[in-house]
Amino acid sequence: xxxxxSLGLPxxxxxxxxxxxxxxxWRGDSTAQELDTxxxxxxxxxxxxxxxxxxxxxxxxxLYDHVLDTSVMLGNIPTRFEHDGSIPALDNYFRMARxxxxxxxxxxxxxEMTKWFDTNYHYIVPEFSADTRFELNxxxxxxxxxxARLLGAKPKPVILGPLTYLWLGKARDATDKLAxxxxxxxxxxxxxxxxxxxxxxxxxxxxxxLVLELTADWQAAYAAAYRRLGKLTPKILLTTYFGQLQDNxxxxxxxxxxxxxxxxxxxxxxxxxxxxxxxxxxxxxxxxINGRNIWKTNLTTTLDWLEPIHQQLQDRLWxxxxxSLLHVPMDLESETGxxxxxxxxxxxxxxxxxELELISLALSQxxxxxxxxxxxxxxALDARAASDRVHKTAVKSRCSQISPTMMQRNSHYxxxxxxxxxxxxxxxYPTTTIGSFPQTSEIRLLRKKNRQGExxxxxxxxxxxxxxxxxxxxxxxxxxxxxxxxxxxxxDMVEYFAEHLAGYAFTQFGWVQSYGSRCVKPPILYGDVxxxxxxxxxWAQYAQSISDKPVKGMLTGPVTMLxxxxxxxxxxxxxxxxxxxxxxxxxxxxxxxxxxxxxxxxEAALREGLPLRTSAWQEYLDWAVQCxxxxxxxxxxxxxxxxxMCYSEFNDIIxxxxxxxxxxxxxxxxxxxMELLDVFDAFAYPNEIGPGVYDIHSPNTPSVDEIVxxxxxxxxxxxxxxxxxNPDCGLKTRHWDEVKPALLNMVKAAKQLRAMT
Ligand code: GLN
Ligand code: ZN
Numbered sequence: 001x002x003x004x005x006s007l008g009l010p011x012x013x014x015x016x017x018x019x020x021x022x023x024x025x026w027r028g029d030s031t032a033q034e035l036d037t038x039x040x041x042x043x044x045x046x047x048x049x050x051x052x053x054x055x056x057x058x059x060x061x062x063l064y065d066h067v068l069d070t071s072v073m074l075g076n077i078p079t080r081f082e083h084d085g086s087i088p089a090l091d092n093y094f095r096m097a098r099x100x101x102x103x104x105x106x107x108x109x110x111x112e113m114t115k116w117f118d119t120n121y122h123y124i125v126p127e128f129s130a131d132t133r134f135e136l137n138x139x140x141x142x143x144x145x146x147x148a149r150l151l152g153a154k155p156k157p158v159i160l161g162p163l164t165y166l167w168l169g170k171a172r173d174a175t176d177k178l179a180x181x182x183x184x185x186x187x188x189x190x191x192x193x194x195x196x197x198x199x200x201x202x203x204x205x206x207x208x209x210l211v212l213e214l215t216a217d218w219q220a221a222y223a224a225a226y227r228r229l230g231k232l233t234p235k236i237l238l239t240t241y242f243g244q245l246q247d248n249x250x251x252x253x254x255x256x257x258x259x260x261x262x263x264x265x266x267x268x269x270x271x272x273x274x275x276x277x278x279x280x281x282x283x284x285x286x287x288x289i290n291g292r293n294i295w296k297t298n299l300t301t302t303l304d305w306l307e308p309i310h311q312q313l314q315d316r317l318w319x320x321x322x323x324s325l326l327h328v329p330m331d332l333e334s335e336t337g338x339x340x341x342x343x344x345x346x347x348x349x350x351x352x353x354x355e356l357e358l359i360s361l362a363l364s365q366x367x368x369x370x371x372x373x374x375x376x377x378x379x380a381l382d383a384r385a386a387s388d389r390v391h392k393t394a395v396k397s398r399c400s401q402i403s404p405t406m407m408q409r410n411s412h413y414x415x416x417x418x419x420x421x422x423x424x425x426x427x428x429y430p431t432t433t434i435g436s437f438p439q440t441s442e443i444r445l446l447r448k449k450n451r452q453g454e455x456x457x458x459x460x461x462x463x464x465x466x467x468x469x470x471x472x473x474x475x476x477x478x479x480x481x482x483x484x485x486x487x488x489x490x491x492d493m494v495e496y497f498a499e500h501l502a503g504y505a506f507t508q509f510g511w512v513q514s515y516g517s518r519c520v521k522p523p524i525l526y527g528d529v530x531x532x533x534x535x536x537x538x539w540a541q542y543a544q545s546i547s548d549k550p551v552k553g554m555l556t557g558p559v560t561m562l563x564x565x566x567x568x569x570x571x572x573x574x575x576x577x578x579x580x581x582x583x584x585x586x587x588x589x590x591x592x593x594x595x596x597x598x599x600x601x602x603e604a605a606l607r608e609g610l611p612l613r614t615s616a617w618q619e620y621l622d623w624a625v626q627c628x629x630x631x632x633x634x635x636x637x638x639x640x641x642x643x644x645m646c647y648s649e650f651n652d653i654i655x656x657x658x659x660x661x662x663x664x665x666x667x668x669x670x671x672x673x674m675e676l677l678d679v680f681d682a683f684a685y686p687n688e689i690g691p692g693v694y695d696i697h698s699p700n701t702p703s704v705d706e707i708v709x710x711x712x713x714x715x716x717x718x719x720x721x722x723x724x725x726n727p728d729c730g731l732k733t734r735h736w737d738e739v740k741p742a743l744l745n746m747v748k749a750a751k752q753l754r755a756m757t
Contacts, residue, residue: 007325009349014330067165112124126165126166126169128172145198202235204261211246238260241266241324260282296377300377307363329511332347344380430725433731434728467488478740480549487730503529523565531583554600556584558581558631564605604646661687669710678717694706
């Protein structure tokens with residue numbers, strides 16, 4: 001029977017217990033002891049969930065982030081954090097993670113956070129410098145091993161490998177990261193020694209950087225590192241996931257370790273070559289269940305391709321999900337409100353582990369031994385494939401008729417901008433915001449009452465109109481040029497639109513960790529998408545009706561909808577994105593029809609969809625840009641299209657951003673002090689741009705002088721007549737008493753700038 005195991009499990013608990021416990025602790029409402037009790041319970045649950053597996057992952061649990069845990073384990077603590085033991089280790093850990101431990105403690109600048117490969121999970125970036133030293137601190141791991149042993153488990157510790165760890169980190173000076181390998185390896189060796197003393201048989205070492213484009217020196221470093229570690233006990237199961245290995249495939253197969261895990265879903269085309277490439281004493285662990293989506297596995301087709309491999313490898317074959325189950329919600333059974341039929345197509349972490357058991361049984365005892373379950377699985381998948389809730393002829397035929405002209409504006413930007421200027425009469429350096437205004441407790445309560453049916457439609461509408469009116473009056477009082485309605489009706493920029501589109505379903509507890517205690521609940525896009533009726537019209541129209549200033553319509557773009565949802569696995573992302581584009585295009589055209597002359601289509605997550613390998617970027621960018629244009633470009637030249645992106649690194653995709661051909665783009669720049677505008681020295685961005693002039697993530701009020709000087713820097717690169725003045729993102733998380741002075745200063749700054757030119 002093939003050994004089955006998991007690479008890692010969700011950490012937050014069935015009902016986000018970890019989140020609440022952490023936040024209590026940070027607020028100062030609970031003790032470290034209480035937090036520890038919750039964490040211990042969660043770890044116990046995780047072991048129970050793995051009880052039918054052959055090996056039990058330990059060490060992948062984390063109070064905040066496993067990359068930060070690795071830094072702690074390796075003793076790589078940046079010098080600005082205490083080293084003298086004056087601060088308890090737990091509090092120092094939270095200071096590194098989030099800049100402070102409890103509310104009352106002194107702030108310090110936290111570690112940088114960035115995306116974990118192409119997932120929506122964020123890790124704390126390891127910091128390296130000339131004085132980086134490493135020193136083993138295996139307490140956490142050893143304690144978790146002891147805990148697992150007490151419960152009768154067979155622990156397989158999970159750690160992040162030295163090369164991926166170095167790869168993910170950043171040098172703060174000219175330090176060559178790879179040169180640190182020789183310094184860090186002895187710490188890994190000491191760790192292995194300790195694990196050997198604990199009688200650990202298998203150690204899982206994650207090296208997902210092997211799916212990236214590696215230069216020859218990194219490839220050589222892999223070989224050198226594992227020549228050293230592979231000699232030691234415990235046995236090493238080296239794991240790769242999230243993609244194909246391509247030119248690292250042979251290297252990975254030949255590393256002198258005892259087992260290799262490959263993501264058989266993302267690297268399916270490489271599976272065939274494995275038996276020949278792998279030395280015949282090596283274990284092959286195949287990731288056969290998708291750890292990144294929420295769909296049931298097709299057990300029959302999996303067995304079809306897996307059986308021959310099993311026959312060939314026998315006991316050398318292990319099975320697991322493709323990657324850690326960190327990226328999927330915990331348990332489908334919690335979803336009592338979900339439509340039964342859609343539910344029958346889904347599998348969350350627990351269900352995925354059950355699928356793994358079934359496949360292993362079918363391999364060892366024949367398909368007959370699980371005939372009923374296979375039948376049940378097939379029935380559900382056949383129903384999904386044939387369902388008219390998934391497949392809508394009208395949507396498919398509309399998609400097949402997409403023509404290049406639908407993606408083009410009638411005229412080029414210079415012509416459009418003349419027409420728009422005549423229509424809008426905006427001053428130079430026009431001022432605007434990114435869309436949302438403070439989400440007060442009154443607003444949240446209103447939405448909640450509406451959701452629970454405690455308000456009539458008419459009452460809800462009236463109350464929302466009052467909120468919109470307040471928001472409009474405040475913007476007028478600040479003297480802004482282009483107003484917004486404020487997005488009070490939206491819980492979330494993706495979920496709100498998803499709720500109004502056909503083809504989407506929603507969970508109650510489908511939370512996935514994004515970073516630390518922050519979780520997201522991506523909506524599930526299960527079917528062909530369309531927009532049954534207008535979504536934002538009534539709010540935008542109302543806002544415009546009560547002001548003489550232009551009101552900007554506010555929509556979420558197709559690429560962002562795609563990247564922040566669990567999407568279909570039965571058609572390409574590109575096709576799904578096209579359907580989203582057509583649905584939102586309908587909203588754009590309707591907004592124009594009712595007299596909204598400026599429409600913003602947010603593409604906050606465009607960058608997030610970039611494939612792991614840069615060689616695949618262009619293909620993604622091509623269709624992503626086309627989908628944006630399909631959404632935006634059904635309008636006349638007079639209508640001004642805006643887009644917004646919330647990140648600052650776009651130097652490497654600037655051409656694609658220009659190709660989107662939005663009339664105006666607003667971006668984040670304030671934190672980098674406009675440095676990222678350097679890209680415009682070399683690249684002549686053709687349209688209008690609003691470089692964010694203040695960081696909305698901070699409660700501080702930007703001064704008039706600061707804003708003026710930032711805009712002057714911008715004006716050195718982009719002609720002043722194409723510059724806008726705006727914050728760097730939406731204001732929903734701020735309070736009115738922070739927003740008002742900031743916007744007043746922004747407007748004052750714009751006036752000064754106008755007077756100066
Ligand atoms: N329009 C949205 C807002 O202002 C944009 C949010 C975002 O970019 N993440 O909230
Ligand atoms: Zn933003």
